[in-house]
Amino acid sequence: MKKILKRIGIVLGSLIELLLIAGVVLYLMGQARMNKVYTVEPSNLTLPTDAESIEYGRHRAETLCQGCHGADLSGVENWFTAPPIGRIDSANLTSGEGGLGADFTTEDYVRAIRHGIDQEGKPIFMVAVPATAQLSDEDLASIIAYLKTIPPVDHVVQERYFTPLSYIMFAVGMLGDMPAEVVSHDAHVTAPERGVSAEYGEYMVNTNDCRVCHGPNLNGGKSPDPTATWISPNLTPGGELAFWTEDEFINTLRTGITPSGHQLNDNMPWKDYRNFYDDELKAIWLYLQSLPKLEQYTE
Numbered sequence: 001m002k003k004i005l006k007r008i009g010i011v012l013g014s015l016i017e018l019l020l021i022a023g024v025v026l027y028l029m030g031q032a033r034m035n036k037v038y039t040v041e042p043s044n045l046t047l048p049t050d051a052e053s054i055e056y057g058r059h060r061a062e063t064l065c066q067g068c069h070g071a072d073l074s075g076v077e078n079w080f081t082a083p084p085i086g087r088i089d090s091a092n093l094t095s096g097e098g099g100l101g102a103d104f105t106t107e108d109y110v111r112a113i114r115h116g117i118d119q120e121g122k123p124i125f126m127v128a129v130p131a132t133a134q135l136s137d138e139d140l141a142s143i144i145a146y147l148k149t150i151p152p153v154d155h156v157v158q159e160r161y162f163t164p165l166s167y168i169m170f171a172v173g174m175l176g177d178m179p180a181e182v183v184s185h186d187a188h189v190t191a192p193e194r195g196v197s198a199e200y201g202e203y204m205v206n207t208n209d210c211r212v213c214h215g216p217n218l219n220g221g222k223s224p225d226p227t228a229t230w231i232s233p234n235l236t237p238g239g240e241l242a243f244w245t246e247d248e249f250i251n252t253l254r255t256g257i258t259p260s261g262h263q264l265n266d267n268m269p270w271k272d273y274r275n276f277y278d279d280e281l282k283a284i285w286l287y288l289q290s291l292p293k294l295e296q297y298t299e
Contacts, residue, residue, distance in 0.1 A: 064131075113144075
């Protein structure tokens, strides 16, 4: 009996040792993935100085940046928090104490917004990067030009923190891809001419996070938050939008109330998107109406 118990103990001990070794290996793999250094070509963007371009940059920042970085762009504490994984504060974009704007160059902004990397070339955790990476040179330059004009706000946010478990989860793919791993890293990007067209609507959809939540085909998708369980609705003609008019679509994004009287929840950043110009919303509507009819994503 003692020999059997001894053998069981040896087997269990060996299994525990193997699990510990596997955990350490996965932890190191996750760390290496999070700390990979990316080298990108400089954009050599020329920032505009005219009032019209800077105002357009303000408009784009209002609809695209404020949702995560706050109304004054000084960052949001606990922007993401999940005790088993860690926490992330969104960055203070101003030049105040704790802000990036004090020493960020134009290329630093480009690295963050277009490539999803910090000044050292390491990945940042900004879920909007797959969308903002598609901003045209002109739009990106206008946004950066505007960011350089915003008032300084003193707000020291904390550095990101990840638990040892999160590194293991990253290594095995449980937390998905990091933005820097999926964007193209092109040095230059162009866009269709601004106007009420399906082509420009597609550009607006691609650069405003719509696919991050509504899925690559816009027929619904899982939340980018790994701790959330909700599924976004279908935006193709296979969903509820097939029964809306253009005016109803615009009114929904302006008010947060659907034609059926349903209140959009806080997962949908309609309070930011209500600031779109009418022509931008009309272009988005045209693009959504041009999509193939797809069934609602449910998995």
